[in-house]
Amino acid sequence: MRMVAEQSLRAATQGDQDGIAFFSNRAVDDVIYEILDENLAPLATFGMAEFKALLDAQEPQPSTAVA
Numbered sequence: 638m639r640m641v642a643e644q645s646l647r648a649a650t651q652g653d654q655d656g657i658a659f660f661s662n663r664a665v666d667d668v669i670y671e672i673l674d675e676n677l678a679p680l681a682t683f684g685m686a687e688f689k690a691l692l693d694a695q696e697p698q699p700s701t702a703v704a
Contacts, residue, residue: 642649665685672681 668682668684669688670683670685671679674680
């Protein structure tokens with residue numbers, strides 16, 4: 638798995654064009670993301686509980702809907 642992560646990291650940092658990737662996470666029970674350092678060692682993990690805590694901590698924003 639580490640080799641796959643290293644190849645993905647190299648691929649993501651090469652090239653002169655930007656891109657947007659659309660994806661979703663489904664049926665996630667535990668860790669969704671690992672935050673890695675430059676040596677691909679985990680620094681932190683994020684699961685649904687962490688995302689919910691971040692959402693709950695946000696200040697409500699005024700609507701930007703155009704009528």
